[in-house]
Structure formats: C-alpha cells, structure tokens
Amino acid sequence: MADKTFTPSELYEAWPVLSDTERVEGFELLARDEAEDFFLQLSARDKTQVIQGLAPGERRLWIRLLPPDEAADVIQESAVHEREGLLTLLDDQTRSEVKGLLDYAEDDAGGLMNPRYARLRPDMSVNEAVSYLRRDARSRAKAVYYAYVVDPQERLLGVISFRDLLTTPGERLINEVMRTDVVTAPEDLDQEALSHLFARHNLMMIPIVDDEKHIKGIVTVDDIIDVVQEEATEDIQKIGGMAALEAPYLQIPLVRMIQKRAGWLAILFLGEMLTATAMGYFEAEIARAVVLALFVPLIISSGGNSGSQASTLVVRAMALGEVRLRDWWRVVRREVITGLALGSILATIGLARILLWQSLFGVYGEHYLLVGLTVAFSLIGVVLWGTTAGSLLPFVLRLLKFDPASASAPFVATLVDVIGVVIYFSVAAMVLRGTLL
Amino acid sequence: MADKTFTPSELYEAWPVLSDTERVEGFELLARDEAEDFFLQLSARDKTQVIQGLAPGERRLWIRLLPPDEAADVIQESAVHEREGLLTLLDDQTRSEVKGLLDYAEDDAGGLMNPRYARLRPDMSVNEAVSYLRRDARSRAKAVYYAYVVDPQERLLGVISFRDLLTTPGERLINEVMRTDVVTAPEDLDQEALSHLFARHNLMMIPIVDDEKHIKGIVTVDDIIDVVQEEATEDIQKIGGMAALEAPYLQIPLVRMIQKRAGWLAILFLGEMLTATAMGYFEAEIARAVVLALFVPLIISSGGNSGSQASTLVVRAMALGEVRLRDWWRVVRREVITGLALGSILATIGLARILLWQSLFGVYGEHYLLVGLTVAFSLIGVVLWGTTAGSLLPFVLRLLKFDPASASAPFVATLVDVIGVVIYFSVAAMVLRGTLL
Numbered sequence: 001m002a003d004k005t006f007t008p009s010e011l012y013e014a015w016p017v018l019s020d021t022e023r024v025e026g027f028e029l030l031a032r033d034e035a036e037d038f039f040l041q042l043s044a045r046d047k048t049q050v051i052q053g054l055a056p057g058e059r060r061l062w063i064r065l066l067p068p069d070e071a072a073d074v075i076q077e078s079a080v081h082e083r084e085g086l087l088t089l090l091d092d093q094t095r096s097e098v099k100g101l102l103d104y105a106e107d108d109a110g111g112l113m114n115p116r117y118a119r120l121r122p123d124m125s126v127n128e129a130v131s132y133l134r135r136d137a138r139s140r141a142k143a144v145y146y147a148y149v150v151d152p153q154e155r156l157l158g159v160i161s162f163r164d165l166l167t168t169p170g171e172r173l174i175n176e177v178m179r180t181d182v183v184t185a186p187e188d189l190d191q192e193a194l195s196h197l198f199a200r201h202n203l204m205m206i207p208i209v210d211d212e213k214h215i216k217g218i219v220t221v222d223d224i225i226d227v228v229q230e231e232a233t234e235d236i237q238k239i240g241g242m243a244a245l246e247a248p249y250l251q252i253p254l255v256r257m258i259q260k261r262a263g264w265l266a267i268l269f270l271g272e273m274l275t276a277t278a279m280g281y282f283e284a285e286i287a288r289a290v291v292l293a294l295f296v297p298l299i300i301s302s303g304g305n306s307g308s309q310a311s312t313l314v315v316r317a318m319a320l321g322e323v324r325l326r327d328w329w330r331v332v333r334r335e336v337i338t339g340l341a342l343g344s345i346l347a348t349i350g351l352a353r354i355l356l357w358q359s360l361f362g363v364y365g366e367h368y369l370l371v372g373l374t375v376a377f378s379l380i381g382v383v384l385w386g387t388t389a390g391s392l393l394p395f396v397l398r399l400l401k402f403d404p405a406s407a408s409a410p411f412v413a414t415l416v417d418v419i420g421v422v423i424y425f426s427v428a429a430m431v432l433r434g435t436l437l
Numbered sequence: 438m439a440d441k442t443f444t445p446s447e448l449y450e451a452w453p454v455l456s457d458t459e460r461v462e463g464f465e466l467l468a469r470d471e472a473e474d475f476f477l478q479l480s481a482r483d484k485t486q487v488i489q490g491l492a493p494g495e496r497r498l499w500i501r502l503l504p505p506d507e508a509a510d511v512i513q514e515s516a517v518h519e520r521e522g523l524l525t526l527l528d529d530q531t532r533s534e535v536k537g538l539l540d541y542a543e544d545d546a547g548g549l550m551n552p553r554y555a556r557l558r559p560d561m562s563v564n565e566a567v568s569y570l571r572r573d574a575r576s577r578a579k580a581v582y583y584a585y586v587v588d589p590q591e592r593l594l595g596v597i598s599f600r601d602l603l604t605t606p607g608e609r610l611i612n613e614v615m616r617t618d619v620v621t622a623p624e625d626l627d628q629e630a631l632s633h634l635f636a637r638h639n640l641m642m643i644p645i646v647d648d649e650k651h652i653k654g655i656v657t658v659d660d661i662i663d664v665v666q667e668e669a670t671e672d673i674q675k676i677g678g679m680a681a682l683e684a685p686y687l688q689i690p691l692v693r694m695i696q697k698r699a700g701w702l703a704i705l706f707l708g709e710m711l712t713a714t715a716m717g718y719f720e721a722e723i724a725r726a727v728v729l730a731l732f733v734p735l736i737i738s739s740g741g742n743s744g745s746q747a748s749t750l751v752v753r754a755m756a757l758g759e760v761r762l763r764d765w766w767r768v769v770r771r772e773v774i775t776g777l778a779l780g781s782i783l784a785t786i787g788l789a790r791i792l793l794w795q796s797l798f799g800v801y802g803e804h805y806l807l808v809g810l811t812v813a814f815s816l817i818g819v820v821l822w823g824t825t826a827g828s829l830l831p832f833v834l835r836l837l838k839f840d841p842a843s844a845s846a847p848f849v850a851t852l853v854d855v856i857g858v859v860i861y862f863s864v865a866a867m868v869l870r871g872t873l874l
Contacts, residue, residue, distance in 0.1 A: 017767075232669035240745050248754065265742055266786060270786070275734035275735055276734070279730065283731065287724075290724045291720075294713045305850075306698075308847055309698050320666065334687075342702055409677060
C-alpha cells in the first residue's frame, strides 16, 4: 500500500485479495468525497468490516451516511455484542427506524425495505406536490422515483412517478393523475417471492404494506438483484452437495468452510455405505464372475448422472416458479420417457463398446454377449430409475417443507447408486443364470 | 375456458399449464385495458407466442405497444421466416431502431438496450429542461428516471435524475447541477459483466456508449433481473451436467430436451468407461480379494462428491467475480487443505464402519484391519484428488476459453472416478501385499 494515494477503482480491483487490515488502510487513503462514493457501493458485509476497522471516533460519520435499510444491514452483519454500540451512533429518528427493521427476518420483504419514502396527499395539486417534495427532499437519502399517495391514516391510495409529476400540467389534482392499481407486497413475503413480483411486473419499486394497507416502507429493484444473486448462489451450492456458504469463497474462514462441506459429505458417505452392503449380498456372484465388478462404476454413475440432470432441472424450475407441486405428475411422466430414451442411447453405446473390445482384445470371455446384454439392460433400468427418482425427490422435499435444492446432484447420485447396484446384479442373475452364474 | 370472462391474475396463474392455443384464447377474453397490461408483463417468449397466435390483422396493434428493445426481443424469438413480416408491422422510426438492435448479439449489452432516452443540453436552465421534457414526454414509451446531457454530437456529458430536476431551483443551469461521473458500458460488454456493473454501483440505468462516448441507448435495471436469473439458470443446468435448456422446463419439446441431455450424458458415459478399463487391470486382484470390489462405489463416489463441492464453489465464485483466473493458486491451496481435512473425516468414519461390521458380523475375513486401512488411506487420497481436480478444472476451462460452469458435478465425478479406481487399487496393492494380494 505504502503512502501513495490511489483511485477508488484501483482499490475496488484489489479489494477481494486484500486482508481486512489492508482494506481499511486502503480505504483511509482515499480522498474524502471518493471515499464516500466508494463506501456507499460496498456490500453490507464489507461496509461492516470497514466500520469495524475504523477508530471508534470515526465510525459515527460513516454509519450516518447510510439510509436506514442499509444501516440495519450493517448492524445485522456485526457481531451481537457490537450492535448496541453501533445503534447509539445513529441519530434518534434513524435509530428508531433501524430498530423497527431489525425486527424483520433477514429473508423477508420487511428486511429489505427502506422506511423512508416520498408521500403525498390525494387533494394536492401537482404544483403543490412538487413544491412539497422540493422542501422535503433533504430527508430522502436514497434516490426515489415514485411518490406514494396516502390518506391521513397513512393508508396507500395510489402512486405517481416523479416523471409524471414533471410532465403533468401543474393545476391537475394528484387524485386525478395517480395510478391506483399499485402492486404491493406484505411484510412477511419471502424475498424470493418478492423478486418474482419485481420480475413479473417489471417494477422499479414495490411498497410493503400491512393488512390494512398502511405503507411500512419501500423496496427498490437494485436491492433485488443482490437477492436474486444470493438465492441463486445458495441453490447452486446446495445442488453442489453442501450447505450454503453464506460468504464469498475466498473470504470465508477455512474451518467454517470445511464444516459447511463435511456435514453433507459425511451424510452422503453414510448413504453410500449401503452400496458396500448391497454389493456384500452379491459377493458370491462377483467371486464367480469377476467381470461383473468391472462395470459397477460405469453403471451406477450413469444412473447418478441422469438423476442429477433431472433433479437439477426440477429444482431450478421450482425456484423460478415454472413448476409447482401440483405439476409433479407431468414432470415425472416427462422424465420416465426421457429416462427410457437416454437409457437406450447409453445401452447402445455400452453394448457396442463391449462387442468392440471383445473383438479387439477378447477380454470378456466366452459369454461376452450375455455380459453385454446384462450391461445394456441394467443401463436402461438404472437411467430410468435415475431420472424418475431425481425428478421426484425435489417434490418430496418440498412436500415435507424442506428446500428442494437439497436434492443435490451428489444426493441423487447416492440414492441411485445403491439401487443401481441392486438393479445391476438382479439383471445379471436373470441374464447369466446357468452360464456365468 | 368457455365463454365466461376472467381476470388477468387468473390467467397468469393458469399460464404455465395452458397449451399455446388456450393461452391465445384466454388472452382474447381479457378486457382491452387489462389485456394491454397483461401483454406488457409477459416474457419476450410469451409475447411472441401470443402475437403469433393472433389473426394477422390484429398483430400490428400489439407489437406497436412495445418499446423498440422489447419489439426487438420479440422478433429475435420468432422463427427466421416470420421476422421480416413482423418488422413491416412497425412504424418507420421504430423499425429502423429495431433493425439497429437486431445487429447486436443477444448476450451483449447492446442487445438489452432501449435506443430511446431523455436527452438535454448542458446550457438549458432547469426550467427549460422541465418544459422540454414535458413536450417531449410523448415519445418515451418506457418510464425513465434520468435525463442524459449530451453535446451537439450526442456525446455524453452528464446525467441528472428527474428527482433532481424536480427539487432543484428552476433558474440553475443543467451544466451546474448534472453529475459528470457517469457509469457507462460499451456496446459489446457481456450481459453478465453488465449485471455486475449494476450490482456494484446500485444503479437504475446505465447508458451504453461507443468509443467516442456517443450514447447508443440505455439499459434499465429491471431488464437485468431477467439476465441474472437467466445466467444463473444456465450455470445451474451446466453444473447439473447438461447443455443449458434455454426454455422453461415444461415448455421445451421433449425431443429437444433429450438432445440437450443426451450429449453430455454420452460424453460422461464414454469417460466413465475408463473405469471399466482401469478396473480391468486389477481383475486379478479382485479375483483374489473380492472384498475389495465391495468398496469401489463408496470410495469413488466420495471423491466425486468432494470434487463436485469444490468445482461448484469455484464456478459460482467465478460467475460472481469473487475469484479470478490469477487467484488459482490461493484456491487450490485452500482446497488441498480442505481435501485433507474432509478425507480424514471420511477415513475415520469408514474405518469405524468396517471395524464395527467386523465385530458384529465378521464379514471381512481375517485381514479386516488391513482392508480397513486400505479403505481409509484410499479415501484420503481420493478426496484430496477430488477437491484438487474439482477446483482446478474451472480454471483450466476458463484458461481454454470454455465456460467454467461446464466443470459440472457429473464431469468432475467422472474424472475423479477413473483416477479413484487407480488410487484405490494401488493403495490396496501396497497395504495388502503378502496377505490378501
């Protein structure tokens, strides 16, 4: 770092690879106005880190730059014993707003909202509204694009965009020019559902209201991008077979990452042990026809792969709202057909491979054709089982109120492996009875 | 459907399960003003479908409702031979704008932008600007929140929000009140990079400029939510081991879905065949110690699972910009430590399981301890290989200009399976030499 100054974008570039101390040092080297912009652009986690790194006397300045929803995020990211101290740094009004926000669950619409918004009365003229907003503008820390029209009890009546205020003749009444079909969301709406609402209606802001239509605050679309990324990251990590990390990969402490991964890995390992048990039942068959053992990984992994395709598709379609619980039968029907088709393709390749190797190297003995047919039939059965189980599992999880994304590729693979072993050796027992077995 | 009318939200609810014809029928039953709102909220794909389903005489009305960027999306979604016909339905100005947009790649910033935006001159007063915008408002189909200040050559000088126009004394010059540090993006910026720009700077709109700072159009944040969802879906499907579907699960024709899945499945199958080859080399060992075969699925799947955790984490961190190519060594170092830790945990569980089963059922013969140690050492080796290979693969793919998300769970599992077999039997040969082997 040394003592040369540098630009915010240089600091931003280097940010991910800097240690906590270096970040704060770098931040303190920025020119004051650049530092403000830089600070406001940081994620809540990084803002918290910077504030914690500053001398106590300097913290007040920075946390007071933030609108209430962002201050609440920063306090939520802080260690529990730090929170009270940070709250005392805020001015009275913001502190009470932040306290209100901290009561909401982090994943609810209420946890995302800004309690400050531009409000108007329906009987104002456009000119009155504009001069009212002009006087009142000082109190709005965050750029807003709509003013909400409320009655004396703060119940939502309508909405008007700043653009419409600007382009409507000044003597018209707000009443006449506001839109009344406002899309709103309840306080306890899950943030994923809220993001669908934004996407579906192409909105910039959604007011959060209680049962009696009182506005509690507003959520802006730029906060929703972070939500969408976060939810996708959680799902992807679950699909990859682990607990969601909830922190950037390079920043999460190694021990915590190992904990997040060891849990699922151990569960999958215990599940996979059933393959050893299952194969134990067929030990005599393997001893008589060792050639059967050679294809075990090939067959069970094909089931796992087709299963993880199916579960991944269904999990994502559920997250996007494209597939609902009641669609399960349509999905399973598709997956049965898909499984038969994919299984037949792999069976053909597998049989061709065995016939080819036999003619080239003669490695599979006199009953090579029966071995090939065993492999082919098993592949159809195992792939069919993979797509069926992989597509059903997310529905079962959702029915039991678990996250469908837990139907991860490794989870499905494990489920399919055990049954795959049983299918393979059962087919072998039928096809090879009287010859190899 | 029958002849009763129903509400847009009923239609929206039923939409995913309706056939193409039912959708158009339902749409035609909506009241005219409701139908307009409903139509504007549909995805580009669904808008296209509705337009195609309408009588040719009615299409003009609906496609003309759309701003140029959305009309371009609809035309892009249409079959090639339909496009010219749709273009002729547009008015002259929109048609030339749409043609301009169609030249951009769909995944570029240019493909997302709206060529219409509010523009001002720097030497206008705020009052002049407001009355200029008021006169000009008619031509802006889509709600905008910023006016861009340009010189006579249409080069970007600065930006001012409608809110600031509303709240700034009218005699000030635009020059004095505009912001000049505008975040812009080049036309050919990838849409994923563009979404990072929105997220990083918390912006509502970003102007797209050419090399000489001429504004080509603007992208609004609500379009970016769709981009973020789309990119996450693509990545998730690739991580699940298939080509991205590029259509909702229940709507993609079955044959096309099978094609999208069969390709990767067959490639993985061919790769997995190497396990049969690898195990072929150890056929004599398996014949002598059948007990070894029992643990093959357990061991190789543990490598696959730990590998898919590692690759999923790295792929997602790359997509979010948290990890860059040059971070590879930091990542691999973390994954080596993680692999050793996770491998040791599984080795302990595995050894305990074998000792327990032996004392309960006596199934593993007199050399059970050596078998247990073989399994334990192999697990450490295989899991270490899994995390290392799984974390390196996305870097290798990116270096070779492939999509890192192709380092799917099944791909990594296959890679790890083959080496896993070799590791396991090599450890067995060392540990069991002179006893079982």
